Amino acid sequence: MSIPPDAPILTGAAMREAEAACAIQGTSLSELMDHAGAAVADTAWRMAAGAPILILCGPGNNGGDGYVAAQMLAERGANARVAALAEPATKLATAARARWNGPVETLDEQTKPAPLIVDALFGVGLSRPLADGLAATLRRFAASRILAVDVPSGADGDGAKDWVPPLPADVTLALGALKPAHVLLPTAAACGRVLLAPIGISANRAMRSLPAIRPAKPRPDAHKFSRGMVLVFAGPMPGAAELTAAAALRAGAGYVVLDGSERAPFAAIIVEGEDKFGERLDDPRVGAVVIGPGFPAGDELLFDVEAVLDSGKPLVLDAAAIAAALPRLSETPCKAILTPHEGEFARTFPQLYGSKIDRAKAAAVRTQAVVVYKGADTIIAAPDGRVAAAWPGSPWLATAGTGDVLAGACGAMLARGGDPFDAAVAAVGWHIARGQAIGPGLVADDLVRA
Numbered sequence: 268m269s270i271p272p273d274a275p276i277l278t279g280a281a282m283r284e285a286e287a288a289c290a291i292q293g294t295s296l297s298e299l300m301d302h303a304g305a306a307v308a309d310t311a312w313r314m315a316a317g318a319p320i321l322i323l324c325g326p327g328n329n330g331g332d333g334y335v336a337a338q339m340l341a342e343r344g345a346n347a348r349v350a351a352l353a354e355p356a357t358k359l360a361t362a363a364r365a366r367w368n369g370p371v372e373t374l375d376e377q378t379k380p381a382p383l384i385v386d387a388l389f390g391v392g393l394s395r396p397l398a399d400g401l402a403a404t405l406r407r408f409a410a411s412r413i414l415a416v417d418v419p420s421g422a423d424g425d426g427a428k429d430w431v432p433p434l435p436a437d438v439t440l441a442l443g444a445l446k447p448a449h450v451l452l453p454t455a456a457a458c459g460r461v462l463l464a465p466i467g468i469s470a471n472r473a474m475r476s477l478p479a480i481r482p483a484k485p486r487p488d489a490h491k492f493s494r495g496m497v498l499v500f501a502g503p504m505p506g507a508a509e510l511t512a513a514a515a516l517r518a519g520a521g522y523v524v525l526d527g528s529e530r531a532p533f534a535a536i537i538v539e540g541e542d543k544f545g546e547r548l549d550d551p552r553v554g555a556v557v558i559g560p561g562f563p564a565g566d567e568l569l570f571d572v573e574a575v576l577d578s579g580k581p582l583v584l585d586a587a588a589i590a591a592a593l594p595r596l597s598e599t600p601c602k603a604i605l606t607p608h609e610g611e612f613a614r615t616f617p618q619l620y621g622s623k624i625d626r627a628k629a630a631a632v633r634t635q636a637v638v639v640y641k642g643a644d645t646i647i648a649a650p651d652g653r654v655a656a657a658w659p660g661s662p663w664l665a666t667a668g669t670g671d672v673l674a675g676a677c678g679a680m681l682a683r684g685g686d687p688f689d690a691a692v693a694a695v696g697w698h699i700a701r702g703q704a705i706g707p708g709l710v711a712d713d714l715v716r717a
């Protein structure tokens with residue numbers, strides 16, 4: 268599974284806006300479909316490597332892309348068959364089918380498979396889940412290599428519905444831009460390797476896949492404080508905060524102080540009693556404060572979170588600290604990153620609807636903070652509408668304590684003084700890169716070891 272890095276992601280509505288802008292600049296929808304069909308034909312040609320191809324065409328423009336590709340493949344000499352689910356229902360699809368010179372089989376339970384199946388049944392226009400009969404027909408093709416056009420049929424392009432496509436793809440060719448379905452579960456897992464075909468639209472880049480992960484090198488004139496000083500505040504379960512502090516140092520902070528713990532995870536970390544916390548919050552060198560790991564909800568947490576908010580320091584709030592800060596966050600002028608996992612998000616923001624991206628964006632607006640909505644399909648959202656999607660991440664990170672490590676990495680990136688969204692993106696990228704590098708047998712402690 269893979270996703271092109273730093274690629275734009277558009278919802279169906281944004282895609283229609285981009286199409287309309289293209290039309291104003293003189294590129295018709297029909298030309299866009301020609302570009303899409305050509306890209307599908309190229310990918311299918313390479314995947315089939317001479318073997319027969321079966322192209323499944325639906326009634327809409329996704330089917331139109333399929334007919335265009337079929338004709339191009341046939342002209343190149345490929346052994347291509349077409350099976351249709353229904354008559355074309357759009358002008359463009361009708362025109363595309365008229366250009367296909369071969370026969371059109373009816374797609375049903377009798378349809379013979381081929382080594383490569385091109386799934387051009389439904390794209391982003393799907394308005395309800397696939398009928399059971401069609402789903403069963405498609406499952407019969409599971410032994411073939413599958414190329415999905417735009418999205419695997421049955422997926423909700425916007426990722427708001429949890430419909431599961433019955434025929435998972437080996438390769439999905441995203442047209443013009445990625446769609447939320449490519450980066451959100453459950454559909455992302457059915458997309459296989461996602462490739463992006465530029466079909467001629469210019470996409471808004473506010474919402475993107477995670478950029479390629481490049482560890483930032485310290486400046487030649489760096490010293491420990493210019494690299495960022497992080498203050499981690501431990502709660503009653505200091506083990507979690509120790510991981511957080513270690514992660515902050517490992518992720519590049521120049522100086523890390525752990526308050527409220529008796530053990531230093533590394534000799535290089537300064538450990539102090541919790542009585543020093545107030546004093547440290549006044550330390551102008553502290554560039555970010557992390558609170559929440561190992562700190563259950565209660566008066567003590569509330570008191571400490573209040574103190575952090577009063578300090579105006581850039582802050583990372585994890586676990587119960589998120590809910591503790593919520594009433595004041597939007598009015599507190601500070602840079603903040605929140606790192607809720609699914610359960611914390613649902614408890615803290617119960618009244619949000621739509622896809623995980625929609626909900627992360629709404630939470631960011633509500634709190635005026637950067638929200639890192641964790642999971643296998645982590646979403647990072649800023650109050651100004653920027654979004655980064657981290658799918659496919661690293662499944663080795665699904666183990667206890669890795670969230671504490673991520674909070675520390677966010678602290679390290681935030682303490683450098685830049686934009687909190689960029690800091691969160693860098694932290695999530697660092698976390699995934701560590702997860703991928705370590706792989707089998709990973710435990711959270713490994714993420715902070717050399």
Ligand SMILES: NC(=O)C1=CN([C@@H]2O[C@H](COP(=O)(O)OP(=O)(O)OC[C@H]3O[C@@H](n4cnc5c(N)ncnc54)[C@H](O)[C@@H]3O)[C@@H](O)[C@H]2O)[C@H](O)CC1
Nearest residue numbers: 299300303327328329356389390391392393394395396417
């Ligand atoms: N956006 C672009 O720049 C381009 C996109 N292209 C392709 O077009 C599809 C989207 O096409 P659209 O016609 O809007 O929708 P679909 O083909 O996905 O299907 C809609 C079609 O199906 C009917 N329908 C919806 N749900 C169901 C269902 N569950 N069962 C049966 N039928 C259903 C609906 O009534 C319509 O008739 C996009 O993904 C790209 O592949 C073009 O290439 C041009 C450029």
Ligand SMILES: [K+]
Nearest residue numbers: 386389418420
């Ligand atoms: K499709």
